[in-house]
Amino acid sequence: MNDPKKFPIKPRCGFAYPGTYGHECGAPAVEVFVFHTELTRDGQFFTGRCEECAKIRGGENAGLVRREPLGNQFNLFK
Numbered sequence: 001m002n003d004p005k006k007f008p009i010k011p012r013c014g015f016a017y018p019g020t021y022g023h024e025c026g027a028p029a030v031e032v033f034v035f036h037t038e039l040t041r042d043g044q045f046f047t048g049r050c051e052e053c054a055k056i057r058g059g060e061n062a063g064l065v066r067r068e069p070l071g072n073q074f075n076l077f078k
């Protein structure tokens with residue numbers, strides 16, 4: 001069944017420094033970071049990180065719940 005609110009994650013790094021909205025890193029992702037969110041049905045938000053951005057502490061990486069290998073994760077928005 002096609003679910004219009006089910007978004008496979010992009011295999012690209014979605015890290016953006018504070019104040020750089022719209023300027024995500026965009027490098028090929030090597031792993032997936034998982035965060036808590038109120039925006040999805042399962043309370044989880046998945047986003048790709050490249051090797052360099054995965055090393056950054058704070059910023060958009062603050063609140064990291066866990067890291068996963070890049071796979072077929074998807075976000076289920078409400």
Ligand SMILES: [Zn+2]
Nearest residue numbers: 013025050053
């Ligand atoms: Zn990156």
